Amino acid sequence: MSATGTATAAISDTLIDEIRGVVGAEGLITDPAATRVYECDGFVLARKSPQLVVLPASREEVAATLRLLWQAEVPFVPRGAGTGLSGGCLPLQAPVMVGTSRLRRIREVDVANRRAVVEAGVVNLHVTRAVAEHGLLYAPDPSSQGACTVGGNVAENSGGPHTLKYGVTTNHVLGIELVLPDGRVVELGGVVDDVPGYDLRGFAIGGEGTVGLVTAATLRLVPVPAAVRTMMAVFGSVDDACRAVSAIIAAGVIPAALELMDRLIVQAVEDAYGFGFPTGAGAVLIVELDGLADGVAEQVEAVEALCRESSADEVRVARDEAERAALWKSRKKAFGAVGRLAPNYCTQDGVVPRGSVPEILRRISAVAERQRLRIANVFHAGDGNIHPIILFDERDEDEVRRVLDAGREILEACVDLGGSVTGEHGIGVEKIEQMPLIFSPTDLRVMAELRAVFDPLSRCNPGKILPTPGACVELGAPRRQVPL
Amino acid sequence: MTAAGSAEPQLGGVKTVASDAQGPLGASGVTPSATAVVESADDVVEVVRAAGAAGAALVATGCGARMSVGWPPARCDYALSTRRLDRVLEHRAEDLTVTVEAGVTLDELDRALAERGQCLPFDPAEPDRTTIGGLIAADACGPLRHSTGKVRDSLLGLDVVMGSGERLRAGGKVVKNVAGYDIGKLLVGSVGTLGVVVSATFKTRPRPQRETILAWPQATVAAAIEAAFELDRAGVGAAFLEAVPAARSEALGIDGAAALVVGLQGFAADVSAQSRRLEELSRGQAKEVASAAQLVATALRDCAVLEPERDSLRSRVALPPSELAGWVDRAVGEAGTRGLAIEVCAHAAIGVARIQVAPAEGAATGLLAEWMRSSARALGGWVIHESVPAALRRDLDPWGQSGVVVELMRGVKRVFDPEGVLSPGRFVGGI
Structure with a gap:
């Protein structure tokens, strides 16, 4: 069974006019020079320009656009900020891209109930910024959080360094507003976590944009922890650093984050940002502990001792917020530093x-x-x-x-x-070939059938996640690099 | 396995035993002709296939603690007991994960995890009668949900036999995994209508270094909910905050019409500090409860479902947390005007309450049930009637879900169980 649409499907002028009628001229990109911007995401080994990029500014515009595409039998691919790393929004077998960059409203912040309703195009970090004054934050923090969008996070079920303790996107999304490929709008989940029925929200999160286009999400917010301590431990080898990781977990400590950088990265990061890592270090571990003040102090001591027992040459606790920020910059922008290598x-x-x-x-x-x-x-x-x-x-x-x-x-x-x-x-196009390594033919067939419940004609982001005959991607050489 | 020609009754080559009305399916209001006792994944496949081939309906059950959830099955020819799927397959303490068969009870699993200083983050009522399969099927939860979330938040992977008789693997065994669709989520709370869980992998957590429970007497349950909400917003890091009614507060040795029971768990330093903080915030009224922590925990956990009364209406309401106290006040009033006695306890700071309405003649119970649902929906919340009195069982919708989402759910059911073999009719929209 191959996907129905191909990227060469004709888009009639009438269809373009009708879509323009919905989103206005400012919501439409047809110039090939301009659509080329959308030819790939952070997975740069595969590229293909959409013929048409549509940027609706509301749920209604999304619904009307998808209805028009449905009637015209034209497949589309949803896109957030394009920071994905697996080619999830590559317009592979779909000539039209529907972007969420104009869905930028934070519709509601409910401080008392610790939740926010935000549109898909809102940048991840902007959610935390908008609620920080209330002592709250949005926990999932992918390294690209300054650019990536909530809609993209929902599609990819994004993680980040702090998922060790706080979980990934699916643990923080109570409900989503989803426009089905035929243009119908459904609410999956809700504002509480006890909605009767199968957890369709849980299925759609991480669906990589193949079950419809998410226009908004109800997010769970968590209180900013009372105490946070971030420390760095320097080891002679990655084996020693790994021993420390095991010892920390075995001691019953669940750090907010536990990140490892090896010799090559430490060197590149030090050259780029000059945090003060010893350049000869075999490995550096970044450990962040958060929670209530007394317990955190106790854990800092425990972790320091465990690192030293695992032969750490140096253990250093960030003195203040500035040093902590510098340490995290070294980690989150490590990929940027790799350009030096x-x-x-x-x-x-x-x-x-x-x-x-x-x-x-x-x-x-x-x-x-x-x-x-x-x-x-x-x-x-x-x-x-x-x-x-x-x-x-x-x-x-x-x-x-x-x-x-x-x-x-x-x-x-x-x-x-x-x-x-x-x-x-995510799987995207990058890891489609590896899916059969972990899933049986039955597993894969069931996935395809479940996806078809939402999108029976494969109109929404065809050719992703699941191996199909038409989904082979010619991998080429990259032209640009996007930091993780 | 018995030899061919044996007189022992079988289904799909698996031994069956006679079912009786008092057995595990009793609470569902149906009696199957026989119960197949499976011992392996292959057994499950055989039984499901045989039932499908015979056009029979099959209801999977563990200890039967939650069979009252949902509509009564439209048909039930056979039951499938998972109790002999009783192995803890793999506890990887260093990875904080455990893979366990569906028939293991939470108590049994807890004992196994305790050997390596760990536990599961779930504490639903009746852990001795709650199997892993039942936990997942009923999406059961208890007070700890306040701090550790629901089943969906800790479930990593499933081995399932679908209604079609095929075996499906969902998710995996590692703590972070986004390969393919997150199918496991669909099984949580599906009351056995999609597949029979053979085994599941969960995240575990370290057992808390120290735990203690404090109780704070309150005038009403609604007042206890208010107090919980305030404590939570004041940054008291509790493991749970339970508002309990008079009967339960008595069992905990507290004077008062109601109480807020606060569970503190974690590092010793945190527990002591929070305990002091709590005494301050309550002006000395919150006090540590007895030293028999285990007894208290048990009493408390059981109160999460109240003392189940035969033929009562038991409902779970979920609201935006700030709305709960006011809603409970109104519910008590609504019940009073209808001459009904209700008891309420609540996971107080997260907006979840459990209501039990004492058995009563006439239409009043049904009317109160409808009021609960419509008033909760008006606030963006939901009510699930988890146990419905016999007189209302045909008419009172336990779920109250409708619209396009139910259409999508029907589609999901068709993928897993095209012939409608598993627990037909129990779920949302009669699925």
């Missing part, structure tokens, strides 16, 4: 059981050696969510091929260790 890089997003992190790192080194590549590691050690960064030069065709092979081998190793091929970036 090589002209290009691509990153993977595998997951292994926490206890298998040292083993997967060993296997990654072996892959690097075999494929003659440099691979740096900066990742969510507490979740077992690895982000190997493969360095390369796009001008070297043979190297590009080896990069793709290495990525596949690393993901296969993750599955072999009982893990998954993606912890937070």
